[in-house]
Amino acid sequence: xxxxxxxxxxxxxxxxxxxxxxxxxxxxxxxxxxxxxxxxxxxxxxxxxxxxxxxxxxxxxxxxxxxxxxxxxxxxxxxxxxxxxxxxxxxxxxxxxxxxxxxxxxxxxxxxxxxxxxxxxxxxxxxxxxxxxxxxxxxxxxxxxxxxxxxxxxxxxxxxxxxxxxxxxxxxxxxxxxxxxxxxxxxxxxxxxxxxxxxxxxxxxxxxxxxxxxxxxxxxxxxxxxxxxxxxxxxxxxxxxxxxxxxxxxxxxxxxxxxxxxxxxxxxxxxxxxxxxxxxxxxxxxxxxxxxxxxxxxxxxxxxxxxxxxxxxxxxxxxxxxxxxxxxxxxxxxxxxxxxxxxxxxxxxxxxxxxxxxxxxxxxxxxxxxxxxxxxxxxxxxxxxxxx
Numbered sequence: 214x215x216x217x218x219x220x221x222x223x224x225x226x227x228x229x230x231x232x233x234x235x236x237x238x239x240x241x242x243x244x245x246x247x248x249x250x251x252x253x254x255x256x257x258x259x260x261x262x263x264x265x266x267x268x269x270x271x272x273x274x275x276x277x278x279x280x281x282x283x284x285x286x287x288x289x290x291x292x293x294x295x296x297x298x299x300x301x302x303x304x305x306x307x308x309x310x311x312x313x314x315x316x317x318x319x320x321x322x323x324x325x326x327x328x329x330x331x332x333x334x335x336x337x338x339x340x341x342x343x344x345x346x347x348x349x350x351x352x353x354x355x356x357x358x359x360x361x362x363x364x365x366x367x368x369x370x371x372x373x374x375x376x377x378x379x380x381x382x383x384x385x386x387x388x389x390x391x392x393x394x395x396x397x398x399x400x401x402x403x404x405x406x407x408x409x410x411x412x413x414x415x416x417x418x419x420x421x422x423x424x425x426x427x428x429x430x431x432x433x434x435x436x437x438x439x440x441x442x443x444x445x446x447x448x449x450x451x452x453x454x455x456x457x458x459x460x461x462x463x464x465x466x467x468x469x470x471x472x473x474x475x476x477x478x479x480x481x482x483x484x485x486x487x488x489x490x491x492x493x494x495x496x497x498x499x500x501x502x503x504x505x506x507x508x509x510x511x512x513x514x515x516x517x518x519x520x521x522x523x524x525x526x527x528x529x530x531x532x533x534x535x536x537x538x539x540x541x542x543x544x545x546x547x548x549x550x551x552x553x554x555x556x557x558x559x560x561x562x563x564x565x566x567x568x569x570x571x572x573x574x575x576x577x578x579x580x581x582x583x584x585x586x587x588x589x590x591x592x593x594x595x596x597x598x599x600x601x
Contacts, residue, residue, distance in 0.1 A: 214253050214261065214561055218242065218528030222556035223252070223515075226523055232550040233525065235511040237395065238558075241422040243527045245483040247511070248534040254521030262521050265537035267514040267546065270481055271393035272426065280304045280384040282367075287379075293372040296379060297330075303365050306384045309357040311369070314378035316346040321372045324357060326364035336362055343472055349494070350441055352468050361386075393510040397423050406498050413498045415489040419506065426481040427507035430469060430489070433500040440469040440491050440499065444477060447486035461488060469499070481509050514546055515553075525555060 214220060219242060223233065235250075243249055247268065254262035281304075286297035300306070309324070322340050325333040336359050343354045367384075371377045398420040405414040419425075428444060445461040452458075465479040469491060487506070491499065516539055517523070539545075 214524070214526055215563060216529050216532070217249065217251065217526045217561055219558055220524040220526045220561055221558050223523040223525060224554045224556055225551070226517055226553065228551060229517055230547050230550045231515050231517065231553045233513040233515060233553045233555070235513065236555060237421065237423055239527060240424060240483055244530050246534065249527055249529040249532050250513070251526045251535065252513070252515055252523055253526050254519065254523040256519060256521040262519055264515050264517050264523060265535070265539050266516070267539060267543065269512040269514055271510040271512060272481070273392035274390040275387055277385050277387045280306050280386055282384050284382065289376070293370050294377055296369045296371075296382070298367045298369070298382065298384070300365060300367065300384070303363050304386065305361050305363045306386050307359055307361045308385045308387055309369070310383040310385075311342065311355050311357065312380040312382075313344070313355075314380045315375070316344045318344050318373070318375070320377070322357070323370040323372070324359060325368045325370070326362050327366045327368070328364055330366055333368060336360070341472060345439060352439065352470070354472050394427060394507040395510060397425060397506040397508055399504070399506060402504060404501060411493050411495065413491040413493060415491065415501060415504065417487040417489070417504060417506065419485050422483060422485040424481040424483050424508040424511065425487070425506055426479055426509050428477045429505040430475045430501065431503040431505075432469065432475065433502040434471065437471045438469070438496070438499060439471070440493060440496070442467055442469045442492065443490045444479070445488045445490070446482060446484040459486070514550060526561075
């Protein structure tokens with residue numbers, strides 16, 4: 214434990230397995246990749262025990278299952294163009310992805326379901342799909358998401374005067390296990406308009422260094438918009454005579470638009486400063502109303518084998534991520550694990566390193582030695598001159 218800087222006692226260790234949620238205040242003191250987290254125990258015989266753990270990130274989990282179907286009919290009338298799908302096994306679906314051969318369209322669609330093709334029930338109505346393709350960018354929004362539906366037949370109505378050339382349709386059933394998030398407090402938010410670059414820079418500083426994986430941008434606009442964006446974070450900085458120079462790394466790219474909810478997800482990354490670059494092209498800058506920043510919760514699933522007083526230990530940038538056997542047997546982890554609480558943070562006392570002191574710490578001794586050596590050399594010189 215002497216290699217680490219901080220420790221916090223684990224309270225409530227009674228079973229072989231326990232769960233611990235990492236508190237937000239430790240992320241400013243640990244390595245960005247969380248490699249210096251250890252659980253050490255001190256036994257009654259004063260032996261040190263290292264307890265293995267599984268680092269669990271409580272992110273959103275999606276399981277997508279493709280559903281087989283076939284297109285059995287295409288037709289049109291004054292309302293638009295119809296495509297009828299048959300699902301032989303009446304499987305449950307909640308998403309359709311429609312691809313057309315055309316680009317640069319803005320259409321409204323309706324989706325209906327039926328078991329006999331005589332009586333139709335509306336699933337979604339006036340759903341917007343969009344395609345933009347030009348020299349600068351390519352964007353498509355063609356996924357139809359709706360509540361779980363089970364019918365023998367589905368009918369898509371594309372409300373368009375132009376005939377849609379259907380390229381493909383994919384049906385699927387997606388289950389979502391929601392992740393656990395905590396909100397990140399924003400210390401400052403500054404927007405810098407760069408007219409020459411035709412962009413807006415949104416600079417965000419959090420109140421503390423935290424893992425971040427979620428960003429939501431609220432725009433105050435009553436008109437349609439479509440702006441490519443890049444989200445970056447400060448990875449490190451260099452102090453110069455003119456102040457700090459920040460080095461940025463890209464978290465993700467995306468599109469700020471008036472159709473979707475403008476939520477951007479990326480890998481959990483420990484950071485404090487963010488920069489969002491909005492490419493306005495030749496448009497006026499958007500009015501940013503609010504930015505929400507969140508991070509996924511980290512849990513430790515810890516296995517204890519011996520009685521001891523255990524501590525969560527951290528703060529060492531020179532160690533690698535531990536390699537435990539339990540990482541290869543994740544399925545053996547119990548489904549229900551009780552939680553632990555943490556004691557107050559303690560600074561680990563470091564034994565002072567013993568430096569060999571110089572033989573003569575006082576400069577007077579050095580001067581005495583120099584004078585003696587000069588006198589001795591002078592005496593030998595005079596003696597040699599007399600002998601000649």
